[in-house]
Amino acid sequence: MSPHSNRVVELRIPSELGYEKIAREAVATVAHRLNFSREKIEDIKTAISEACTNAIRYGSGSDARMKVVVILTADEDKLDILIKDPGASGLPPVGIDIPDISGMVEGKHRLGGMGLYIIRELVDEAGFVEPTDGHEGNQFRMVIYRVDGDDNEPEVSASGIDNGGTPK
Amino acid sequence: MSDDIQVLVRGEEKATVIDLVGDVTTFAEEAINQAYQTASANGAQNIIFNFRENDYINSAGIAILIGVVTEARKRDQKLLMTGLSAHFQKIFRMVGLTQYADLHPSVDDALASLNGGR
Numbered sequence: 001m002s003p004h005s006n007r008v009v010e011l012r013i014p015s016e017l018g019y020e021k022i023a024r025e026a027v028a029t030v031a032h033r034l035n036f037s038r039e040k041i042e043d044i045k046t047a048i049s050e051a052c053t054n055a056i057r058y059g060s061g062s063d064a065r066m067k068v069v070v071i072l073t074a075d076e077d078k079l080d081i082l083i084k085d086p087g088a089s090g091l092p093p094v095g096i097d098i099p100d101i102s103g104m105v106e107g108k109h110r111l112g113g114m115g116l117y118i119i120r121e122l123v124d125e126a127g128f129v130e131p132t133d134g135h136e137g138n139q140f141r142m143v144i145y146r147v148d149g150d151d152n153e154p155e156v157s158a159s160g161i162d163n164g165g166t167p168k
Numbered sequence: 169m170s171d172d173i174q175v176l177v178r179g180e181e182k183a184t185v186i187d188l189v190g191d192v193t194t195f196a197e198e199a200i201n202q203a204y205q206t207a208s209a210n211g212a213q214n215i216i217f218n219f220r221e222n223d224y225i226n227s228a229g230i231a232i233l234i235g236v237v238t239e240a241r242k243r244d245q246k247l248l249m250t251g252l253s254a255h256f257q258k259i260f261r262m263v264g265l266t267q268y269a270d271l272h273p274s275v276d277d278a279l280a281s282l283n284g285g286r
Contacts, residue, residue, distance in 0.1 A: 101267070118263070
């Protein structure tokens with residue numbers, strides 16, 4: 001991809017769980033062409049999977065007749081991702097909570113609710129935005145910036161486990 | 169558009185290994201829970217969830233694993249997880265799952281840890 005190009009890829013996927021994998025593969029291709037590092041590409045794939053899953057499950061009630069629109073805009077220094085859903089569940093959440101896994105394990109909280117938190121941790125900017133194009137529904141935007149050295153990171157491997165010092 | 173996952177339960181000397189081959193998403197819930205119940209019914213005290221490095225795991229899949237953690241704590245079972253890519257090791261740490269399950273590169277490493285090695 002030439003340095004000053006601006007490329008837009010637009011996908012319309014059925015609102016059915018499993019189809020988020022199409023967005024996942026598409027964004028990986030775009031991010032690869034932008035020379036993001038391997039690990040950053042994995043982060044972006046996970047973030048877009050979570051965002052599309054939310055759009056399918058909550059934004060359109062897993063109704064496959066509806067569509068989730070994914071717009072990937074790639075330019076010199078960043079990848080901008082916009083995900084539109086029909087807003088079937090009403091207004092999106094206002095904040096992003098840190099998941100309370102101990103509360104889930106103890107049965108105090110329902111399992112789940114981790115997607116937005118994971119997204120926020122993996123990308124540079126993330127959040128619901130006001131539609132500017134007359135779209136009726138939710139729009140979720142994520143931005144990932146390229147930084148110097150992104151394309152110079154070594155490959156990651158499964159070795160070198162760090163359990164965070166807090167094993168059971 | 170459901171995704172197939174193969175879940176196999178096999179016994180090792182010190183642990184029961186649950187091999188997960190395929191995507192760990194909401195579609196895997198029944199298969200994973202069934203495998204865990206099978207392992208528990210066979211008296212497993214140490215259970216190793218063995219992932220395939222390049223498979224897709226999402227937050228719904230992680231929630232299924234947290235459900236397993238909940239059950240395992242009630243039964244005083246030890247959970248170990250192996251085969252995760254560096255990316256998903258990071259995600260598991262991020263959500264706090266590593267407080268409840270030790271991560272190891274491979275099944276052999278996990279088994280060795282149960283023997284007091286590595």
